[in-house]
């Protein structure tokens with residue numbers, strides 16, 4: 001089940017359109033926060049930090065519900081409530097309210113200082129005090145977002161303590177799935193507070209793969225044609241990954257035999273890309289400076305995955321229009337091809353997809369998949385040990401196989417990214433790219 005992702009503005013629109021009033025939404029948010037915090041921390045005495053906005057309002061509500069759960073709760077306010085909603089919640093809290101600057105630490109810290117309304121970094125003294133209280137706590141729970149994180153970009157505007165748990169209200173925000181903020185949220189729980197969040201932006205989830213028909217043959221299961229270049233190891237990883245990802249037939253055209261390739265992967269000296277049985281062409285891994293191989297691939301009407309060195313050879317993104325292409329750049333390749341695009345990583349990925357007409361897999365510790373029609377998938381956190389040579393080649397092979405198996409381009413890219421991350425989890429921290437193929 002995918003989880004929706006909304007920007008701060010989209011969140012406000014969704015809140016306004018919700019069938020219940022905002023006070024009820026805030027009460028639901030408070031209930032969810034109290035439930036998640038007490039499930040996570042048991043009856044640990046809690047200090048709830050309340051900011052001036054509605055994030056603070058959530059805090060006053062959560063404090064009330066934590067008391068009902070038998071938790072010893074103290075509330076500290078950074079400032080007087082600045083919204084009617086927060087003021088009403090503040091007034092429903094009947095316990096004492098301490099000053100933020102002098103409040104003593106507690107085993108459980110609940111951070112309700114700022115959420116999607118944060119517009120600038122916290123003042124130094126505030127950020128330092130927050131980090132000090134977090135340092136003294138056994139557990140830190142963040143309401144909606146850790147305070148100091150910018151909701152739409154994932155930027156950290158002032159030092160943010162790492163939360164152990166973040167409770168997102170209504171929908172995930174881009175910051176929950178973009179670096180560096182993503183590394184500060186701890187476990188992420190999505191609290192349904194009665195908001196119908198319909199959006200083209202979502203967190204990738206386990207895909208439903210095309211079934212293998214009872215009367216399948218190797219062509220109907222998908223033929224992937226990979227073009228080898230100057231570094232055969234890379235295309236070998238990609239081709240092996242394609243075979244392990246269910247392509248019925250993987251063929252590598254190469255100028256010289258590639259040692260170590262599984263025998264089931266056909267090697268040929270002939271790059272006949274006009275073969276109508278080709279389900280997906282893969283060009284780029286280990287290609288080197290061979291622009292004519294990219295040009296050759298672009299003469300074919302077959303779907304294609306363009307990765308690594310081939311991305312550097314595209315030159316003008318317009319060349320990809322109408323090519324049914326999936327592009328898999330990392331940040332450096334992305335910047336080189338699309339230049340320094342404005343906006344958040346999410347906006348950049350969508351702009352590149354719209355400009356090129358291709359599906360863009362914008363790789364990184366926070367990988368995004370963008371479609372020209374505006375759909376945007378955010379990958380869940382993947383193991384940091386994926387940052388090693390050859391893992392990108394493996395990803396391109398997975399995606400090519402899923403595309404050849406008949407998944408549409410955007411869905412094949414989303415499914416490939418998701419499966420790549422889970423295979424890395426299975427392969428474990430000592431993995432190299434070859435193990436990643438074996439774990440598919």
Ligand SMILES: NC(=O)C1=CN([C@@H]2O[C@H](COP(=O)(O)OP(=O)(O)OC[C@H]3O[C@@H](n4cnc5c(N)ncnc54)[C@H](OP(=O)(O)O)[C@@H]3O)[C@@H](O)[C@H]2O)[C@H](O)CC1
Pocket residue numbers: 011015022025026029051052053054055056057058082083113114115116117118119120121122123143144145169170171193195
């Ligand atoms: N998602 C839902 O369905 C609901 C979400 N809720 C919660 O509401 C927050 C968003 O509330 P909002 O009031 O828009 O914003 P914040 O609470 O994050 O804070 C905004 C206030 O903080 C001031 N501000 C902003 N940056 C700073 C700073 N660096 N230092 C000091 N003060 C700052 C800002 O005032 P300025 O005008 O000075 O910028 C605001 O006063 C959302 O995250 C949820 O937690 C509700 O529960 C409703 C349901």
Ligand SMILES: [K+]
Pocket residue numbers: 055111112113114115142143144145146147
């Ligand atoms: K917060």
